Amino acid sequence: MLLDENTRVLVQGITGRIGSIQTKYMLEYHTNVVAGVTPGKGGMRVHSVPVFDTVQEAVKETGANASVFFVPAPGVLDAFYETVDAGIRLIVVVPEHVPVHDVMKMKEYAKEKGVVALGPTTPGLLVPNLGKMGIMPASLFRPGRVGIVSRSGTLSYEFAGILSDHGAGQSTVVGMGADPVVLTNLVEILRLFEEDPKTEGIIIVGEVGGEQEEMAAAYIKAHVTKPVAAYIAGRLSPQGKRMGHAGAMIRGEKGSWDGKVAAFREVGVDILRSPIEAGQWVKAKGLTGA
């Protein structure tokens, strides 16, 4: 899902320390990385991948149609406009600390142009044995039929690792991004999993705060036919200091562990109290095997 045999990956910020090493890992996982972009470094090669000054050139020369960002946070907004304007419709924004007002602009532009964008602060996207865009450590993943979507990066690895140990592979693993505003909401990822013929069950890895899970529960009730399980991190987290009143107002009092779990239970989503329970869940649902 999202990433397939026709995906030609561009790496933005490829000449940086992280961009370069992660490109190596993506190539080792047989991802079809066709180009890199770092303004001012056009003409170089990184792990034999050609580097261009602009996204437009990279697209023209290599047919890149998806991009993963290792761009410094203050430069992400500009890079995002450049990438969308060059016609790319799948973007993974790995960096953390991107200003929220920039993310709001990116989200609106992505919606307007029909772009699927993950992040910021996302480990990206991985389809076992096919490729990955981002930083997921490949050794933990196995091909199979379970889709994972996670708000937390490292917990997506934990769940993939546990499923792999229990003989249940993954169809696609998606990191949504951990920021208060993300470019693509959980509901939209669930829609993709529901439509994906290779996904037969879905695990949602959520966490306290925000209202992604509450909105997802309403969506699942109306639109999702595949079995769904959810884990919510932060059951024992101390309540954050409340900042003013407006947060409580925007869509009522939401965001607590109890509230999210209740919302999921009500629509028939199985609740996992600990990641290890994912192993029993895939067995019970017959989702083991490739």
Added chain:
Amino acid sequence: MRLQEYEAKEIFKTYGIPVPEFRVVRDPEAALRAGLDLGLPVMLKAQVLVGGRGKAGGVLKCETPEEVLTFSEELFRREIKGLVPKELMVEKACEVEKEIYLGCAVDGYEGRPVLILSKRGGVDVEDVFRRHPEKVNKFPLPIDGGFLPYQARGLSKELGFSGEGMLSISKVIYLLVKVFYEYEALLAEINPLGVSSGGDSICLDAVLEVDNAALKRIRANLPNPATRIENPIERKGREIGVTYVDLDGDIGIISSGAGLGMCSMDIIGDRLRPANFLETGGGITEELLYRCMELVTMKPNLRAIFINVYGGINPIHEGAKGVVRFIREKGLKIPIVAKALGNRQEETWEILRSGGVEVVEETDTESAVKRLCEILERGRS
């Protein structure tokens, strides 16, 4: 980072939002001088970064010089939701007829700013939100500015105001939205905005929370966020770029990623008591993990440390060297259990084991916590 009320008011004032005359003081004598200078009655307001300050007794009205002295002495000693104020605002008391609520915030789900208005504001505004949502107006704002004065007038009208009141409120709405954009705020709030019988508006309390990720490009003199953190270990954490949360127990937790950290805390918390929670983010180096160990062990009476990290973006083998260097240099004796998976995991395990760290090779946090419990049990018997 949330600013103190007086800092927010100083900013609002430079934009032309009317605020009462005030002084900021650090002792009762200065409070008295400020009170006499401003003219009584005055309000004394504890400068603490918590919500519900008024209800917690952090705001007092003084009619006489004696009251200014006694009440300020009281406030400098009073704990308000766990915080004792270092500064008080002494503010000229205002006669107002109505108190309304104005807030401009980021709607995280929709990813856009939203303006929230209620003609009933003040300390009970959350009750109004809960019980009478129909009395609250919400207005989605454009994402990059472009909010116009006529729209502010329309909103002010919808609140039921006319004449001078409508004009003065719409001006404040317009300016508050301007502050929100120009300071890249997550929240800009006036609660309450006082409206006098003559229709004048005045900002009686102010909240401004700015996005730490945008601080460098906001052209204004804003404080360093680290200086706003009360707990000294939490403050040191901010200084080295990690998130540290102080808790009551005796098991230290270091994780790479907030989700994994919360998950570790949930599993540990079912059987043991976490002492703290340190989340490294994506910038692990040898030095950073050394510093993380230093922070976590600043907590007295620690029984064990639990490390849960993944090598995705993080070079965990480098981090492992920092952990081991710390153990050796400090002669750390308490048990350390580590789960470290992903890129270069075998190398990481070897380094950790060389420092006496108990490495768990299983993929699930549950197993690692089980091991931690076993080790602590064994230590006890």
